[in-house]
Amino acid sequence: MAISKETQAKINAARKDGYSDAEIFAHLKNSPKYKNRFTMAKKDGYTEGDIAQQLGLNITITVKQPEQPKYEKPSFLADVGAGMDDVFSGIKQGALYLKDGVTGGNDYEKFTKEKADEKAFYEKARTESGAGTNFGRFVGQTVATLPAAAFAKGYQGVNAATKAGRVVQAAGVTGQNALSGAAAGGVMFAKDADERLKNTQYAAAGGAIGGAVAHPIGKGIAKLNTKLSPNASSRASARLGATIDDQIEIALTSRNIRMGDLSDDILRGLRKDVGAALKSGKAINKEAVARKVVFDRLGITPTKAQLTGDPKLWNKQAELAKIHGAGDPLRDKLIQDNEKLSTLMDDFVTKADGQAIDQYGAMSKAVDALDNHNATMKQQVGQMYDAAKSAQGNDVLLDGAGFANDAITRLDADYAMSSLPQNVHKLIKDIGNNPDKFTLGKSEEFIKILNREHKASLQNGQPTSTTHAIGVVRDALNKRQEQAMQGLLTQGNNDAAQMYNLARTAHKMRVDQIEANPLLKAVAKGEQPDKLFNQHILGGNVAELENTVKLLRSVDAQAVNDIRGQVAKYIYDKTFSSLNGQASPKNMATALKQIGDRRLNILFSPEEVAKLKDIGSAMHYLITQPIQSNINNSNTASAALNMLGGILNKPGVRLALSPLKDVQDSVKVNRALKGSVASDAKASNDMLDNILYGEEEKKLIDILTKLGVIGGANTAK
Structure with a gap:
């Protein structure tokens, strides 16, 4: 496409006016003057890029990519049709093959290529559309080959008198079915000889097997589907x-x-x-499944009766275990169960990491730890008070007259004046008469005196009327001190007030801790450890036990382990308390109930508690007889069997009968030893x-x- 001078001039002018080459090309392409020329150039084989190059225009040509075909999922009927076409096309293939052999033509080759392309497109459409397993095609092939399938035989006619004859008859039926299958497979369309051979072989095998398997047709279809998909x-x-x-x-x-x-x-x-x-x-x-979880977690292999809890099986197990000789493996298994349970509990006790040999030792360790802690806290509080007494600001005056009046008024109101110790009464009167000498420091000294008198007034740890009177005076003094301290702390610049406040806070924390921990309170009272285990570990308030354990963990973790070990040993001893050392599910359940889940969860980890519960459950499953079992614990049945065994042991009789009985009993025992989650239904x-x-x-x-x-x-x- 040649460019004229006129066209070149227009292009140059448009460029000067700021038009891009792409805009110029688009204008020329659509203008009536040049549109026909563009059409002629394209007919001559020029692309738009070639034309732009001839015009001296630099443009980018975007080539529109052809859209990829969207494949639709073939319908079920289309799949059935494709299956039938497989057979009918195969028949046509055979006819064309014979025709070409006579005429020398190539219709067979042309048909095969066209049909192969058609089927390849069909398969691609199914694959791209995600159609899945092609059952419809299988249906179509099945329907189209019904004439061949009708030739197949069943095995009902295999009825020869001898085994050899029946084998020969069966072989004949199998061969006929194989031929039937081969015929059906051989007529299928194939793109080449190799594929036709495979169709024939697979269908022959399918025909032979299909006639022999005496299962529902649905199961065969499921298996065939597994082959096809x-x-x-x-x-x-x-x-x-x-x-x-x-x-x-x-x-x-x-x-x-x-x-x-x-x-x-x-x-x-x-x-x-x-x-x-x-x-x-x-x-x-379902019962067996739930029990199996427990047994598997503990590494126990249960018998069938133990796994299911079936009363009838328990009856059989009990009688089999009593039979002399044949019942030995089962009886040994039941003995080993007790040993296994004992080992599991002993392992639980060991892993509690306790070092104390008994409850007294564990509580002595805990008492010593708490006593040391209490003494340390008391010493620290005392040191804080001593520092406060030496600090600046102890000479600040308090309202002595107001305190004396408050104390006397409260005592009179409670009729407690006569119960007040004389020395305390005298101190109150002195403060009232000399209020100018009642300083912050003197008030703390008076508090110390009151605390000492309060402790001395107790009888066997219990308060008396004197205790109450001293408490009234102490409350009145504390109130006046708090009022003064608030003012001093607000004003600031009084070190004594600040340090007294800190000391009081520490003292209150110590008192609260003692009140929240009965064991610590018992230690503070000087109680001995021999009764503390039952009172505060196995019994008592659960929340208080939790506080005690938390405190012990912070001061002496081994003391907690010693308590854990003794609790575990307590459960062990209760469980195996019988004279013969036999485990008792009832005793273990009672011990666990006495301690309670909340105490167990305070002392042991969730995993440890779960393990303990599993042991208890397994013990119940292994030992406890179901209510409906009605086991003959008097050994009457087993005695009769063993008596029969004695008769069988006599010369001549045993030789003839005993082997059979031993085998039968052994088979029953072996079955009893094998647990299964399958029910009889x-x-x-x-x-x-x-x-x-x-x-x-x-x-x-x-x-x-x-x-x-x-x-x-x-x-x-």
């Missing part, structure tokens, strides 16, 4: 896994156990056992169907049934 197997596993977890969660909810709280190992074992039960078609024994059909079939498989079975493709076993002869 790479995701079918994982979906089936996911359905089984979800059902397993649902069954576990239902069983554990009743015991307030969360699956999330279980360790990976425990949960893995539960899933394995529950999965095995479901795969066997059995319902889940069968799992519901709904549950099994939900595990076996997904929604797509269920849809397929329904469609094939309505089409008449499936409706029962093939009984063709």
